[in-house]
Amino acid sequence: MRALYFDGEKIRLEPEYPFNRFDEAIVRVVYAGICGTDLEILRGYAGFSGVPGHEFVGVVEEAVDRSLVGRRVVGEINVGCGVCWMCVRGLERHCPNRTVLGIKGRDGAFAEYLRLPAKNLHTVPGDVGDIEAVFTEPLAAAYEILEQVKVDPGWRIAVVGDGRLANLIAQVLSTVVVGLRVFGKHAGKVGLLRELGVDAVVEVESEDLGGYDMVVEASGSVTGFARAVELVKPRGIVVMKSTVAAKHELNIAPLVVNEVSLVGSRCGPFKPALKALSKRLVNVSRLVDGIYGLEEYREAFKRAGEPETLKVLLKP
DSSP: OOEEEEOSSOEEEETTOOOOOTTSEEEEEEEEEEOHHHHHHTTTGGGOOBOOOOEEEEEEEEOSSGGGTTOEEEEOOEEOOSSSHHHHTTOGGGOTTOEEETTBEEOOSSBSEEEEOGGGEEEOOTTSOHHHHTTHHHHHHHHHHHHHSOOOTTOEEEEEOOSHHHHHHHHHHTTTOSEEEEEOSOHHHHHHHHHTTOOEESSOOGGGTTOEEEEEEOOOSTTHHHHHHHHEEEEEEEEEOOOOOSOOOOOOHHHHHTTOEEEEOOOOOHHHHHHHHHTTSSOOTTOEEEEEOGGGHHHHHHHHTSTTOOEEEEOO
């Protein structure tokens, strides 16, 4: 099959990449999204080599459960060993022996086909289009915040960042609180958030400092953490979403002095994400900036890395 292979230093198109089926469902990839984590992987994050890509929608072509064949699906990306104490507790995403689609020990979605256990797959509702469905995985990551933190509707919440994930997080949190503000740095992205009904700004005012009960850091930048700490109230909560390859120092003293809770947040639940797409609780239609074939991968990654770009899709 055709696939994009990353050898740890460079990515290239392999016209005849070997595909091992094992005892898992085989999914033909319809669309795959390039996200910030993928760009960081190409910079050395996670030490991954193989086929990247973990945001996808596809059609099941082979499965032990024949009822899955022909279904449009999206898939949870963590595959646990099934026997360790984390897996037994239902926390496969934290299994010490897990593989992660396109990120750790498992080829991903930047290819014509991928494989995942059937239990990882979720059928896409008929009223959700293919391009919308690609956003299920990052949207699930946004909903994970609501799984981890009991958000009070009266809270003031800030989101640091204006990119792909930050946009989805802002839309999700806007469904549960009124006092939400996004702090971005790109005029076009901030403008789109405003058009979607989200309070978004570029400049931080003095009254913003120390003014938020919860701050979600989703900037994808090494400077995002410091900004989040500036914005959070004493005894507030900082939720960290960014994964950055570059080494950087974090000053954690303000967290201790102000008794701030720090929450790491990663993958999330697919069911509420698919429900939100089906019920149009979030708007993803304006987030796609380009669609490219695998052979156009150079242009695709260049476009994905541009400051004003939100989402680029690959169509194998």
